[in-house]
Amino acid sequence: MNTDVVPGVVAVIAVTIATLAISTWGLQFSRTTSDFFVASRTVRPALNASAIGGEYLSAASFLGIAGLVLTFGADMLWYPVGWTAGYLVLLVLVAAPLRRSGAYTLPDFAEARLGSRGVRSLCSLLVVVIGWLYLLPQFQGAGLTLQAAINAPPWVGPLVVSVVVLVNVGSGGMRSITFVQAFQYWLKLTALLLPACVLLAIWAGDGAPDPTSRGGADLWSYPLGEGGAQGLYVTYSLIVATFLGTMGLPHVVVRFYTNPDGRAARRTTLVVLALLGVFYLLPPIYGALGRIYAADLAAAGGSDVLILELPRLMVGGLLGELLTGLVTAGAFAAFLSTSSGLAIAVAGVLSQDVTGRRVAGRRLSGVGAFRAGAAIAVVVPALVSVSSPDVGVAQTVGLAFAVAASTFCPLLLLGIWWRGLTPAGAIAGLAVGGLGSGMAVGWTLVTSGTTGWVGILLAQPAAWSVPSALATMVVVSRLTRGSVPPHASRFMVRLHTPEAVDLQRG
Amino acid sequence: MTSRLRPWRRTHLGTEADRATFRTLHTASLAAPALREGLTESSAERSLRHLRVLLGTPAAALTDTSGVLAWAGIGRHHAEETARFIADMGEDAPTRIADMSVCADYGCPVRQVIISPLVVEEVLVGTLVVGAPHATGSLIRAANEVAAWVSGQLELARLDDSRTALMEAEVRALRAQISPHFIYNSLGAIASFVRTDPDRARELLLEFADFTRYSFRRHGNYTTLAEELRSVERYLLLEQARFDDRLKVTLRIAPEVLPVAVPFLCIQPLVENAVRHGLEASAEKSDGVGRLWITARDLDQECVIEIEDDGTGEDPERVRRALAGDASMDSVGLGNVDARLRNTYGDDYGLVVETALGAGTKVTVRVPKFAPGVHV
Numbered sequence: 001m002n003t004d005v006v007p008g009v010v011a012v013i014a015v016t017i018a019t020l021a022i023s024t025w026g027l028q029f030s031r032t033t034s035d036f037f038v039a040s041r042t043v044r045p046a047l048n049a050s051a052i053g054g055e056y057l058s059a060a061s062f063l064g065i066a067g068l069v070l071t072f073g074a075d076m077l078w079y080p081v082g083w084t085a086g087y088l089v090l091l092v093l094v095a096a097p098l099r100r101s102g103a104y105t106l107p108d109f110a111e112a113r114l115g116s117r118g119v120r121s122l123c124s125l126l127v128v129v130i131g132w133l134y135l136l137p138q139f140q141g142a143g144l145t146l147q148a149a150i151n152a153p154p155w156v157g158p159l160v161v162s163v164v165v166l167v168n169v170g171s172g173g174m175r176s177i178t179f180v181q182a183f184q185y186w187l188k189l190t191a192l193l194l195p196a197c198v199l200l201a202i203w204a205g206d207g208a209p210d211p212t213s214r215g216g217a218d219l220w221s222y223p224l225g226e227g228g229a230q231g232l233y234v235t236y237s238l239i240v241a242t243f244l245g246t247m248g249l250p251h252v253v254v255r256f257y258t259n260p261d262g263r264a265a266r267r268t269t270l271v272v273l274a275l276l277g278v279f280y281l282l283p284p285i286y287g288a289l290g291r292i293y294a295a296d297l298a299a300a301g302g303s304d305v306l307i308l309e310l311p312r313l314m315v316g317g318l319l320g321e322l323l324t325g326l327v328t329a330g331a332f333a334a335f336l337s338t339s340s341g342l343a344i345a346v347a348g349v350l351s352q353d354v355t356g357r358r359v360a361g362r363r364l365s366g367v368g369a370f371r372a373g374a375a376i377a378v379v380v381p382a383l384v385s386v387s388s389p390d391v392g393v394a395q396t397v398g399l400a401f402a403v404a405a406s407t408f409c410p411l412l413l414l415g416i417w418w419r420g421l422t423p424a425g426a427i428a429g430l431a432v433g434g435l436g437s438g439m440a441v442g443w444t445l446v447t448s449g450t451t452g453w454v455g456i457l458l459a460q461p462a463a464w465s466v467p468s469a470l471a472t473m474v475v476v477s478r479l480t481r482g483s484v485p486p487h488a489s490r491f492m493v494r495l496h497t498p499e500a501v502d503l504q505r506g
Numbered sequence: 507m508t509s510r511l512r513p514w515r516r517t518h519l520g521t522e523a524d525r526a527t528f529r530t531l532h533t534a535s536l537a538a539p540a541l542r543e544g545l546t547e548s549s550a551e552r553s554l555r556h557l558r559v560l561l562g563t564p565a566a567a568l569t570d571t572s573g574v575l576a577w578a579g580i581g582r583h584h585a586e587e588t589a590r591f592i593a594d595m596g597e598d599a600p601t602r603i604a605d606m607s608v609c610a611d612y613g614c615p616v617r618q619v620i621i622s623p624l625v626v627e628e629v630l631v632g633t634l635v636v637g638a639p640h641a642t643g644s645l646i647r648a649a650n651e652v653a654a655w656v657s658g659q660l661e662l663a664r665l666d667d668s669r670t671a672l673m674e675a676e677v678r679a680l681r682a683q684i685s686p687h688f689i690y691n692s693l694g695a696i697a698s699f700v701r702t703d704p705d706r707a708r709e710l711l712l713e714f715a716d717f718t719r720y721s722f723r724r725h726g727n728y729t730t731l732a733e734e735l736r737s738v739e740r741y742l743l744l745e746q747a748r749f750d751d752r753l754k755v756t757l758r759i760a761p762e763v764l765p766v767a768v769p770f771l772c773i774q775p776l777v778e779n780a781v782r783h784g785l786e787a788s789a790e791k792s793d794g795v796g797r798l799w800i801t802a803r804d805l806d807q808e809c810v811i812e813i814e815d816d817g818t819g820e821d822p823e824r825v826r827r828a829l830a831g832d833a834s835m836d837s838v839g840l841g842n843v844d845a846r847l848r849n850t851y852g853d854d855y856g857l858v859v860e861t862a863l864g865a866g867t868k869v870t871v872r873v874p875k876f877a878p879g880v881h882v
Contacts, residue, residue: 042732042761042764042765043761043762043764101881102767102876102880102881102882104876105807105876108876111878112876112878178761178762257765257875258761258762259765260730260732260764260765344806347806348806348807352807370806494881
């Protein structure tokens with residue numbers, strides 16, 4: 001065996017074993033024996049925030065951003081900015097009321113707010129679609145990583161990740177072992193931070209060359225350097241999608257349930273903002289260093305593996321191998337944690353609405369239905385990722401955000417802040433936003449040749465699909481104002497009154 | 507084309523008489539939902555619209571025993587006069603026909619009113635008033651039939667009320683069920699510490715105060731699992747003060763499920779049962795210790811709480827009877843908790859009891875993290 005692959009193999013195996021071990025025996029860590037007053041030990045905001053960070057930082061964050069910055073320059077920094085700022089919107093507008101609603105998933109919120117099974121079913125469908133869209137790049141990233149680390153064929157990564165996730169989910173259905181997810185965040189941070197420090201030291205030792213001066217005096221370091229009106233549109237659309245999409249991600253919202261009250265939900269979100277802010281400082285450093293030391297990667301179309309290749313290119317020797325092992329471990333942790341979170345969120349919905357249904361007079365038991373749901377949740381995106389491996393990792397994630405922003409964002413914002421929302425309005429808005437952004441996504445995934453304004457509008461649908469979904473929801477709700485749910489006002493009071501206020505909430 | 511369609515349509519919709527019956531039944535079904543809320547001004551208003559259509563008279567009214575609740579149609583100015591007739595109606599008064607005094611409006615079609623009593627459980631609750639130019643025999647018959655039907659609906663409403671009241675009474679009963687023995691024994695145990703260990707006595711007394719405050723609280727049907735478990739812990743502290751080493755408790759709680767909303771006092775009675783079973787058996791065991799395990803796990807959309815003891819166990823048949831609500835069994839808590847869980851979350855979420863004589867008992871409670879209408 002080639003010695004180049006040793007650190008990668010060791011890293012992947014170590015992370016896999018650690019994840020399986022912690023999730024199998026994890027319950028023992030998270031519970032205390034013979035210890036009284038455990039009930040007062042709710043999950044603290046700092047721990048919960050680490051767990052959210054662990055689940056949220058996906059392949060796109062870990063691998064995608066550095067590659068995008070390397071190839072396209074500074075305007076790609078909107079991705080990390082948007083992914084962080086999404087939590088700011090969540091903090092200000094959604095976190096506390098959503099927690100006070102008592103909903104566990106987004107379909108739960110829709111049902112509680114609007115009292116309609118129809119809206120609930122539509123939301124369930126959207127959760128599955130968004131979950132699959134988001135799982136797709138995780139599997140692609142896994143394929144790329146294993147290809148770069150151990151020269152495996154591209155289908156090995158998706159296979160390994162899906163098997164690990166399925167074993168993980170199937171063994172106990174463990175959704176929120178907070179400790180495991182929190183550990184994953186710190187692993188990912190360390191895996192980027194340590195190599196970054198070493199690489200920066202080497203860069204300083206080389207006389208700190210300026211990344212902007214390499215490869216011709218182009219517009220690499222300018223936001224909106226090129227592209228004119230289309231570039232401006234793409235940037236705005238990206239901002240809309242990422243700022244508003246975060247609140248609609250199925251695996252993020254369920255973690256807020258762990259907070260004991262609305263106030264803790266806000267605190268958690270604040271800490272998440274800080275943790276993500278720290279993390280997202282690192283990938284651009286790799287992007288900039290890659291501009292100096294690995295300029296040919298971008299030309300060869302391998303920008304997504306920049307983070308994995310850079311330590312070896314810059315350091316070499318044993319240290320280089322160690323650092324490579326570390327970033328590979330971090331990347332693998334990114335796929336595993338995000339994929340498990342998403343697989344469980346999608347499996348939960350599928351087991352409730354599809355596999356848990358009575359088919360031909362027979363009905364699967366709760367656990368059986370959940371496992372069947374998990375299998376469907378993982379296998380479908382894994383197959384798609386093997387068959388169409390050439391869409392950029394960060395771009396596919398961007399599409400998932402666009403769909404989330406066009407559907408759940410209007411539902412949550414209007415559901416929380418406007419009592420006039422009706423079930424008919426919600427269904428119409430979800431349909432317009434979901435179909436609009438969904439068709440754009442489908443088009444982009446299937447054909448990648450469209451150029452010009454049509455291609456841009458389809459590749460970045462958020463800027464037109466979010467406003468149209470919002471407008472549809474408002475207009476149809478006004479037209480059907482007679483069907484505002486009778487409990488709307490009471491529900492609003494519950495959403496917006498702090499828990500400290502003594503109030504009859506029934 | 508039309509002529510060929512007609513025979514088909516006639517057979518499809520039935521004869522003229524059939525259609526009249528359908529219309530009547532449909533009108534009655536429209537009036538029913540409002541009446542099922544009981545006899546109030548708003549329900550009378552909503553149902554009366556349909557009742558007047560049913561009767562086909564110019565005026566109709568619903569009253570309680572003191573006055574008119576709602577008046578539909580013309581002749582509203584007769585309401586006060588009608589109220590006077592109702593006031594002197596006795597308990598088992600028959601239907602009566604009253605002549606309205608000559609009114610200023612010569613065109614007023616309400617010359618006579620038929621007052622039919624509405625009787626629920628043999629008590630007069632109100633009347634149905636039908637106003638017409640002339641009270642014919644058939645109209646009196648119709649008024650009586652409609653009044654009887656309305657009485658039936660009101661009786662059903664009373665039944666709904668009593669079912670809700672029953673559930674509330676059961677929760678109250680559970681609160682009151684904190685046995686006098688427990689209070690007496692706890693205070694006794696605390697008293698024994700007063701001289702030897704005053705600090706502990708003080709702590710236990712505070713635990714006792716908090717425990718009773720939680721158990722006797724009046725508002726809300728739901729609480730968080732954290733609150734419920736805190737109360738369980740207080741209860742166990744007090745029991746352990748009494749039995750010291752004879753009771754070993756292991757709690758394993760996943761912190762993720764602590765915010766779940768659960769029915770008030772749905773864990774506490776189960777723990778009390780387990781403690782009793784565990785202690786009963788401890789005397790016969792070599793080490794003389796009764797063990798108890800309380801586990802709460804996170805299962806995605808649900809949370810699973812298990813209460814297990816290594817006590818004498820129970821005959822499964824007796825448990826089945828206790829769950830079916832047989833009041834002669836001593837585990838009243840079991841049937842009550844089971845009924846409330848099913849009532850709240852549906853029949854899929856009843857208690858699961860695994861037990862056999864001499865093999866201990868394990869009670870499993872499954873609670874969904876979200877259910878419509880369930881919140882703290």
